[in-house]
Amino acid sequence: MTAPAPAPASRRVLLAAPRGYCAGVDRAVIAVEKALEQYGAPVYVRHEIVHNKYVVQTLEKKGAIFVERTEEVPEGSIVMFSAHGVAPVVHEEAARGKLATIDATCPLVTKVHKEAVRYANEDFDILLIGHEGHEEVIGTSGEAPDHITIVDGPHDVEKVTVRDESKVVWLSQTTLSVDETMETVDALKTKFPLLVSPPSDDICYATSNRQAAVKVMGADSDLVIVVGSKNSSNSIRLVEVALDAGAGAAYLVDFASEIDEAWLEGVTTVGLTSGASVPEVLVEEVLEWLTVRGYADVEIVKTAEESIVFSLPKELRRDLRAEAAELVADK
Numbered sequence: 001m002t003a004p005a006p007a008p009a010s011r012r013v014l015l016a017a018p019r020g021y022c023a024g025v026d027r028a029v030i031a032v033e034k035a036l037e038q039y040g041a042p043v044y045v046r047h048e049i050v051h052n053k054y055v056v057q058t059l060e061k062k063g064a065i066f067v068e069r070t071e072e073v074p075e076g077s078i079v080m081f082s083a084h085g086v087a088p089v090v091h092e093e094a095a096r097g098k099l100a101t102i103d104a105t106c107p108l109v110t111k112v113h114k115e116a117v118r119y120a121n122e123d124f125d126i127l128l129i130g131h132e133g134h135e136e137v138i139g140t141s142g143e144a145p146d147h148i149t150i151v152d153g154p155h156d157v158e159k160v161t162v163r164d165e166s167k168v169v170w171l172s173q174t175t176l177s178v179d180e181t182m183e184t185v186d187a188l189k190t191k192f193p194l195l196v197s198p199p200s201d202d203i204c205y206a207t208s209n210r211q212a213a214v215k216v217m218g219a220d221s222d223l224v225i226v227v228g229s230k231n232s233s234n235s236i237r238l239v240e241v242a243l244d245a246g247a248g249a250a251y252l253v254d255f256a257s258e259i260d261e262a263w264l265e266g267v268t269t270v271g272l273t274s275g276a277s278v279p280e281v282l283v284e285e286v287l288e289w290l291t292v293r294g295y296a297d298v299e300i301v302k303t304a305e306e307s308i309v310f311s312l313p314k315e316l317r318r319d320l321r322a323e324a325a326e327l328v329a330d331k
Contacts, residue, residue, distance in 0.1 A: 012297040013290055014221055015283075016213040016273035018306045022206030024106030025050045025277045027310040028083035029059070031104045034312065035080060036063050039321050044079040046070060046086065047135055049104065050277035051232035053254050070094055076328040078102065078320050084135035085109040087142020100324035102315040108174055108204045109136055113143050115198050119169050120144030124196070125162040127151050129184050130173030134233060137173055153180060157187040169196040174204040175234035175276070177241060178211055206276045207234050209304040211241045214273055217301040218245030221271030223263055226252045227282050228275030235275030247271060255282065256289040270295055 021029075028049050035043045041063025048056050048066060056066060070093035073079045078100045081090065085105040094101045105113075119126050126148045130137040141148045149160060151170075162168050170188055172181050181203060189195050201208075218224050224242035228235025235252055242250035248267070253259055264270075270290060274283050287298065 010268070010297060011295045012269055012299060013287065013295050014217045014269060014271045014301050015287075015298050016210070016217050016271065017300050017302040018206070018209050018213060018304055019273045020276070020278050020280050020283060022204065022276040023306075023308040023310045024083050024108060024204070024206075027312060028104040028106070029055060031102060031313050031316065032059050032064050032080060033062065034316050035078065035102060035320075038316065039078055042077070043102075044073045044077055045082060046073075046079055046090065047082045047084065048231075049080065049082045051229050051235075052275075052277040052279075053229045054282055055277065055279065070097060070099070073097060073099055075099070076324045078324060080104050082135065083109070085113060085139035087139050089142055090139075098324070098327040098330075100315075100320040100327065102313050102320070104313055105139075106174070106204070107310050108202075109139070112140055112171055112174065112198075112202050115171055115202075116140055116143040116148065119171075120147040122167075123147075124167045124169045125149065125164070127160060127162075127168060127170045127188060127195075128172065129153075129170060129176065129181055131176075131233060134173060136175070136233075140171070140173075151184060151188070154184045154187045157184065157191055160188070160191065162192065165192050166194050168192050168194065169198065171198055172202040173233070174202055175207050175237065176203055177237045178203055178208055179241075179244070204276075205308065206306070207237070209306060210234065210238060210273065210276060213301055213303040214238050214241045214271070215245045216303055217271040217273065218242035218247040218250070221269050222248040222267040223269075224250040224271035224273070225259065225286060226250065226273055226275065227254070227278050227286060228252055229254055229277070232275045232277055235278070238273055238275060242271065253286075256285040259286070259289060261293070264293060271301075
């Protein structure tokens with residue numbers, strides 16, 4: 001008698017929570033929308049307001065114009081600074097250009113800027129752990145360029161030099177891998193035993209929480225899909241964390257249409273999460289895509305509650321069109 005064939009394994013999706021928008025991103029995106037409602041188009045935004053292709057495209061359709069340099073903004077216009085923050089020199093450029101400004105810098109990034117200014121005023125050497133060329137790192141470095149050295153991971157530590165080993169402090173980009181950052185800090189402390197730590201962790205709560213959820217989810221996943229853009233530091237880190245946690249494979253996609261069906265071969269459990277600049281609609285599209293292919297069973301993997309909300313930039317309470325006109329008239 002022939003033995004019955006084994007029943008196919010149940011396909012499922014492990015959906016990470018928390019995921020998607022953090023408070024800083026939500027604040028920045030709403031700020032652009034409110035500015036367009038109050039002042040009308042165009043509203044210029046220096047750099048992408050957040051690192052997400054869908055968000056940028058959606059805001060462009062509403063009348064936002066994204067520029068790389070302050071000089072690209074016409075005199076007498078409104079310009080918004082992105083959630084990643086900008087250096088003081090950018091505020092000076094805006095003033096010279098007769099621009100009304102809205103600062104949508106995430107408050108947690110502003111905290112790091114203030115720490116940099118404080119330690120520079122106390123004549124510390126500041127070791128900024130972060131990725132060279134990232135907008136947030138450029139902005140923070142600009143607060144105290146003569147005092148800051150960028151350390152791009154543990155491999156960078158050996159070449160770091162300081163003026164006085166008794167006056168050294170580390171700060172970090174807010175969207176880094178928690179584990180890699182602490183590995184870098186440990187290496188720095190070995191080299192500089194008197195290294196001072198910031199008063200509180202610089203890596204933002206949302207970055208930490210999303211990585212923690214992926215660690216749990218990734219350990220049980222054959223495949224992890226991270227929804228996020230290629231220039232999103234925190235989204236890239238989620239792919240790395242998933243692989244480190246034991247996921248069979250992990251990929252970063254902007255949209256469901258970018259998923260390769262070949263990734264599903266032999267896959268029973270798919271882990272799904274999204275970066276801190278990703279709207280939930282994009283996650284829902286991936287869930288629908290997976291459902292059609294037999295992954296209809298969705299289990300939530302919840303590791304933290306998030307209730308933080310940031311108030312909108314105070315500049316939105318003023319008549320910025322009138323202010324911009326006055327700036328032009330004053331010249």
